[in-house]
Amino acid sequence: MTTQLNAQWIVGFVDGEGSFGLDVHVKNDMRWKLQMQPEFTVVQNEVDIQILYALKDYFKCGSVAINRQDHYGTRYHYRVKSIKDLQKTIVPFFEKHRLKTKKRIEFQRFRRIVLLMHDEYHNKSLQNFLEIVEKGVELRERSRPAKGQKRTKVEEQLQILKATLVDNPNL
Amino acid sequence: MTTQLNAQWIVGFVDGEGSFGLDVHVKNDMRWKLQMQPEFTVVQNEVDIQILYALKDYFKCGSVAINRQDHYGTRYHYRVKSIKDLQKTIVPFFEKHRLKTKKRIEFQRFRRIVLLMHDEYHNKSLQNFLEIVEKGVELRERSRPAKGQKRTKVEEQLQILKATLVDNPNL
Numbered sequence: 001m002t003t004q005l006n007a008q009w010i011v012g013f014v015d016g017e018g019s020f021g022l023d024v025h026v027k028n029d030m031r032w033k034l035q036m037q038p039e040f041t042v043v044q045n046e047v048d049i050q051i052l053y054a055l056k057d058y059f060k061c062g063s064v065a066i067n068r069q070d071h072y073g074t075r076y077h078y079r080v081k082s083i084k085d086l087q088k089t090i091v092p093f094f095e096k097h098r099l100k101t102k103k104r105i106e107f108q109r110f111r112r113i114v115l116l117m118h119d120e121y122h123n124k125s126l127q128n129f130l131e132i133v134e135k136g137v138e139l140r141e142r143s144r145p146a147k148g149q150k151r152t153k154v155e156e157q158l159q160i161l162k163a164t165l166v167d168n169p170n171l
Numbered sequence: 172m173t174t175q176l177n178a179q180w181i182v183g184f185v186d187g188e189g190s191f192g193l194d195v196h197v198k199n200d201m202r203w204k205l206q207m208q209p210e211f212t213v214v215q216n217e218v219d220i221q222i223l224y225a226l227k228d229y230f231k232c233g234s235v236a237i238n239r240q241d242h243y244g245t246r247y248h249y250r251v252k253s254i255k256d257l258q259k260t261i262v263p264f265f266e267k268h269r270l271k272t273k274k275r276i277e278f279q280r281f282r283r284i285v286l287l288m289h290d291e292y293h294n295k296s297l298q299n300f301l302e303i304v305e306k307g308v309e310l311r312e313r314s315r316p317a318k319g320q321k322r323t324k325v326e327e328q329l330q331i332l333k334a335t336l337v338d339n340p341n342l
Contacts, residue, residue: 003271006179008177008178008183009183009186009271011180012181012185013184013186014183015183015184015187015222016183016184017187051186051272054271100174100176100180101215102219
């Protein structure tokens with residue numbers, strides 16, 4: 001049987017354990033060779049995986065998968081990264097049920113990114129694209145920096161894009 | 172203005188961020204030279220200190236203080252360690268509003284310790300005292316081990332007490 005959740009419990013749990021982020025990774029078949037994905041994530045130890053499935057049940061979107069394996073054990077996450085689901089379900093939920101910690105500021109920045117991306121703002125020009133990437137960096141301030149290797153490749157591509165924009169301001 | 176909290180939000184937040192523990196430390200003026208204190212604790216970064224004061228306001232007991240200072244900044248805790256307050260306020264709250272993660276098991280063990288200590292069970296014999304210490308160890312299984320120095324002195328005194336009990340089973 002799935003654990004039944006209640007909205008205020010979810011807000012409290014996400015105030016403690018949730019995160020709102022923008023993942024940026026290299027993807028060569030994309031127009032700017034970078035893909036951006038806003039992500040709402042809750043990570044739990046294996047013993048509490050049922051909570052992640054309960055969140056999935058509650059929001060009726062997203063998925064549960066392995067997040068990290070190390071000598072402490074296996075950690076799982078519940079994650080929503082579809083812009084449609086974020087715009088339709090996750091953002092309205094936290095608009096209605098306000099977070100009480102400073103994570104509310106993280107959510108507000110995340111909300112702005114989701115709404116802009118839902119409107120395809122990032123696909124309208126390279127300048128817009130880079131603007132969203134910057135908003136993602138601001139969002140990350142509170143969280144951990146991206147891992148070395150991956151971050152480096154992303155940074156390289158960002159430098160290329162910024163130089164491209166200087167030479168072609170109408171892109 | 173203090174943030175207003177709601178019971179289900181608190182349960183969700185404690186499922187994520189709270190802990191129930193038994194602190195055991197050396198105190199030479201105590202009968203067995205060890206003092207045990209059950210502790211309900213919520214730790215937050217400095218930016219969210221207002222949440223800790225909101226918890227104090229809600230429960231009308233406990234205190235907010237510095238928990239740890241390191242290169243990540245200052246962390247604060249809200250903590251209740253008075254057995255009377257734990258028995259009268261904190262335990263009944265989580266009996267009424269059930270935790271949803273495996274922290275519920277931690278709470279159930281904690282509840283047993285608080286109720287026994289409220290009845291002065293640990294002061295009735297050395298055997299009872301050591302029984303409560305053991306229950307505290309079980310409780311800690313999920314959490315981090317106590318710090319080196321402190322732990323060593325406590326362990327030393329526990330070994331002395333266990334040997335004492337073997338020689339004087341009626342203590």
